[in-house]
Amino acid sequence: MNDSTTGSNGGVDDGLRMEPEQMLELARRAAELVVQRIESLPGEGAWEGEFRLELEDQLLKDPPEDGRSASQVIEQAAHKILPIALSLDHPRCFGFIPSQPTWPGVLADFMVAGFNINQSSWLISSGPSQLELVVIDWFRRWLGCPESAGGLLTSGGSAANLDAFVAAREAANNPERTSVYMSDQSHSALVRAARIVGVRPECIRMIPTDEHFRMDMDALVETVAEDRAAGLSPIAVCANAGTSSSGAVDPLEAMADYCEAQNIWLHVDAAHGGFAIVAEEGKRLLRGIERADSIGMDAHKWFFQPYEVGGLMVKDVRTLERAFATKHDILQDTIWGAGHPNFSDRSLQLSRSVRALKIWMSVQTFGMAAFRRAVSNGMELAHRIEEYIEESPVLEMLTPAVLGIACFRVNPANTDLGEDVLEEINRTVLVRIFWEDRAFISSTLLHGTFALRMCVINYSTTWNDVRETLENISKFGAESLPQTD
Numbered sequence: 001m002n003d004s005t006t007g008s009n010g011g012v013d014d015g016l017r018m019e020p021e022q023m024l025e026l027a028r029r030a031a032e033l034v035v036q037r038i039e040s041l042p043g044e045g046a047w048e049g050e051f052r053l054e055l056e057d058q059l060l061k062d063p064p065e066d067g068r069s070a071s072q073v074i075e076q077a078a079h080k081i082l083p084i085a086l087s088l089d090h091p092r093c094f095g096f097i098p099s100q101p102t103w104p105g106v107l108a109d110f111m112v113a114g115f116n117i118n119q120s121s122w123l124i125s126s127g128p129s130q131l132e133l134v135v136i137d138w139f140r141r142w143l144g145c146p147e148s149a150g151g152l153l154t155s156g157g158s159a160a161n162l163d164a165f166v167a168a169r170e171a172a173n174n175p176e177r178t179s180v181y182m183s184d185q186s187h188s189a190l191v192r193a194a195r196i197v198g199v200r201p202e203c204i205r206m207i208p209t210d211e212h213f214r215m216d217m218d219a220l221v222e223t224v225a226e227d228r229a230a231g232l233s234p235i236a237v238c239a240n241a242g243t244s245s246s247g248a249v250d251p252l253e254a255m256a257d258y259c260e261a262q263n264i265w266l267h268v269d270a271a272h273g274g275f276a277i278v279a280e281e282g283k284r285l286l287r288g289i290e291r292a293d294s295i296g297m298d299a300h301k302w303f304f305q306p307y308e309v310g311g312l313m314v315k316d317v318r319t320l321e322r323a324f325a326t327k328h329d330i331l332q333d334t335i336w337g338a339g340h341p342n343f344s345d346r347s348l349q350l351s352r353s354v355r356a357l358k359i360w361m362s363v364q365t366f367g368m369a370a371f372r373r374a375v376s377n378g379m380e381l382a383h384r385i386e387e388y389i390e391e392s393p394v395l396e397m398l399t400p401a402v403l404g405i406a407c408f409r410v411n412p413a414n415t416d417l418g419e420d421v422l423e424e425i426n427r428t429v430l431v432r433i434f435w436e437d438r439a440f441i442s443s444t445l446l447h448g449t450f451a452l453r454m455c456v457i458n459y460s461t462t463w464n465d466v467r468e469t470l471e472n473i474s475k476f477g478a479e480s481l482p483q484t485d
């Protein structure tokens with residue numbers, strides 16, 4: 001390390017240590033750069049990207065034998081590396097599933113790294129383990145799950161889905177020829193999780209959906225019956241609590257009734273929609289979720305936390321521990337006994353970070369009323385998009401707005417454009433928003449129909465951000481229509 005501002009402890013002879021003064025100075029600068037970025041975001045484009053050759057030119061270098069100025073390194077990261085990305089927290093980022101972390105959440109991740117906690121076992125980290133129990137119990141009460149339920153915080157929704165399948169397979173006594181069921185709208189993360197737990201690709205059943213993209217119950221019942229007759233062992237039926245395409249919620253009550261009657265594990269993938277439960281509208285939409293055997297949700301989506309944090313809730317937490325707990329001689333001292341869980345017994349990770357702190361610090365700082373308002377705001381904005389589009393002569397809703405997601409397309413009234421032409425027009429609009437607008441939107445396919453999609457769950461997004469983007473979509477759409485002579 002070679003830094004003129006570092007003082008006497010800054011040379012290579014001092015190894016990897018830094019003096020407190022320098023640590024504080026660097027931390028102040030890093031915090032300043034992050035805050036400046038957040039403040040300047042609204043005036044900038046939501047997307048920045050670069051081709052690999054260009055990036056390699058700047059970054060593909062051998063690690064230096066001697067260090068250089070720590071301030072320079074920080075400035076390079078802040079100006080030349082981190083900004084070359086989609087700003088998912090930009091108030092006009094409506095693509096995929098955007099997310100804006102709270103500042104206490106960001107600071108919590110910094111503090112967790114600084115306090116250097118390994119939250120693998122109660123012995124090694126009892127305070128943070130207790131905090132994870134507290135946060136998981138908040139989730140349990142919001143969801144309305146029984147007291148036997150429990151779980152853990154994961155890296156995200158994919159990990160939560162995977163852990164749920166491991167528990168489901170365990171609950172079914174680890175049968176040989178397994179199958180799982182999910183709708184044709186389910187996230188690819190569920191398919192991947194099923195493959196990882198050893199379900200053969202042809203036994204991952206994608207059940208058709210109705211006109212509102214909800215699981216067709218008749219098709220589910222028929223497929224399970226056929227598979228059982230063919231000797232397969234269904235280990236899980238998966239419901240969506242907010243598909244990532246359109247926000248659709250599967251018929252949770254009917255699926256819970258069916259799974260109870262058939263003794264099949266019901267998993268709900270609530271990675272997108274789960275935290276809507278803290279708001280009244282969400283509670284209504286997700287009725288029945290509390291009956292699931294497992295629920296995966298993502299706090300780095302609609303609970304405004306920095307990546308990575310998801311959560312898994314299992315109706316009987318002992319099933320999760322039966323599936324994951326292992327013994328190792330070197331860890332024999334870490335067993336504290338009843339009531340003192342080692343979170344490494346609930347999932348893949350042994351060494352793990354303290355994910356609960358960011359949630360806890362954010363909720364302590366702002367209070368649940370603020371979270372409720374922020375989550376409701378996302379749903380309200382999506383309903384306003386729907387109202388706007390219903391009035392629009394150029395745009396057409398493709399399915400009702402649900403859980404903060406609106407899917408629509410350019411399709412002017414009183415024209416009779418074929419599907420191919422409409423797709424071409426809408427692709428053009430998407431590209432023009434990408435290159436010519438500050439906003440970022442993405443697209444999806446709804447039963448094969450190309451749809452523009454806006455997800456409006458960022459707490460900083462205003463109606464003005466949404467309206468101006470819709471105006472530009474309409475303008476680009478009108479300009480892309482085939483010319484008539």
Ligand SMILES: Cc1ncc(COP(=O)(O)O)c(C=O)c1O
Nearest residue numbers: 156157158187189244271272298
């Ligand atoms: C419905 C759904 N399930 C699962 C996932 C995967 O979650 P993660 O990206 O946190 O692993 C997502 C991510 O967008 C999702 O929307």
